[in-house]
Amino acid sequence: MNAPVINPFSLQGKTILVTGASSGLGQHIAIRCAQRGARLVITGRDKARLQATYDQLQGESHVQVQADLTMAEDRDLLVQSVNALDGLVHCAGMQKHCPVRQLSEQLMNDIYRVNFLAPVMLTQSLLQANAIAQQGSILFMLSTAAHIGTRGLGPYSAMKSGLIGIIKCLALEQAKRKIRVNGISPSAIATPMWDVHQQLLEEQKARHPLGLGTPDDVANGAIYLLSDASRWVTGTSLVMDGGAVI
Numbered sequence: 177m178n179a180p181v182i183n184p185f186s187l188q189g190k191t192i193l194v195t196g197a198s199s200g201l202g203q204h205i206a207i208r209c210a211q212r213g214a215r216l217v218i219t220g221r222d223k224a225r226l227q228a229t230y231d232q233l234q235g236e237s238h239v240q241v242q243a244d245l246t247m248a249e250d251r252d253l254l255v256q257s258v259n260a261l262d263g264l265v266h267c268a269g270m271q272k273h274c275p276v277r278q279l280s281e282q283l284m285n286d287i288y289r290v291n292f293l294a295p296v297m298l299t300q301s302l303l304q305a306n307a308i309a310q311q312g313s314i315l316f317m318l319s320t321a322a323h324i325g326t327r328g329l330g331p332y333s334a335m336k337s338g339l340i341g342i343i344k345c346l347a348l349e350q351a352k353r354k355i356r357v358n359g360i361s362p363s364a365i366a367t368p369m370w371d372v373h374q375q376l377l378e379e380q381k382a383r384h385p386l387g388l389g390t391p392d393d394v395a396n397g398a399i400y401l402l403s404d405a406s407r408w409v410t411g412t413s414l415v416m417d418g419g420a421v422i
């Protein structure tokens with residue numbers, strides 16, 4: 177008799193928390209993970225948009241939690257709503273163009289709080305609460321801006337590359353529990369984040385040998401890093417950019 181074929185890319189039976197699930201990449205990742213059999217905990221700030229994601233989740237027993245992740249009390253509320261997570265995907269974030277010469281302390285703080293402080297402190301609280309299961313997978317949404325310079329993206333770039341430092345240290349700290357910690361570094365993907373930069377997005381096409389990517393491309397990378405197929409991968413970042421940085 178043939179042994180059953182086990183699909184290492186399956187998310188069947190896994191519980192996955194996705195932040196930034198009310199829009200763009202987070203929304204897409206949540207929907208795709210549910211299609212692969214995962215139970216989702218989704219979070220975002222905007223109630224209506226979060227509900228729209230929730231309505232598109234295949235399967236049952238998903239949970240939605242409205243939260244502003246820059247607020248410690250909202251993060252605490254979210255942590256209280258989960259246990260035994262097999263996956264955590266940090267997608268909440270924002271990008272603002274501003275040359276360093278014109279930078280204000282307020283802008284720097286805003287970019288820091290949502291792109292760096294929120295994912296790091298949410299991870300800290302979840303680990304402290306033992307809410308991430310053994311062999312779980314933690315995934316930070318980075319950007320090619322973490323790897324290369326881009327005019328006007330200094331603060332955003334700094335936060336995303338700062339997360340690479342956290343990823344490497346946390347990967348070592350959590351290896352004893354077989355929890356993996358990785359990042360995904362996408363280049364430009366058309367999401368609501370680009371709504372006010374349509375011209376810039378158009379200009380991006382020329383620097384991508386394989387053309388621009390789609391939210392599905394990023395979701396496929398996330399599925400790999402959340403699944404048992406990546407059980408030996410930790411402390412790294414998957415650059416997904418259609419060849420832009422080469």
Ligand SMILES: NC(=O)c1ccc[n+]([C@@H]2O[C@H](COP(=O)([O-])OP(=O)(O)OC[C@H]3O[C@@H](n4cnc5c(N)ncnc54)[C@H](OP(=O)(O)O)[C@@H]3O)[C@@H](O)[C@H]2O)c1
Pocket residue numbers: 195196197198199200201202219220221222223225243244245246266267268269270271290317318319320361362363364365366367368369370
């Ligand atoms: N799109 C790209 O080209 C690209 C490329 C590289 C990396 N990324 C990264 O991918 C991630 C997702 O980007 P996206 O393109 O999907 O952007 P998006 O469509 O603008 O979505 C951003 C998400 O972050 C959430 N968010 C923002 N501030 C928050 C806060 N204070 N508390 C909780 N949630 C908050 C938003 O929630 P609400 O809508 O509910 O406010 C929304 O769900 C970001 O980290 C971004 O840096 C994107």
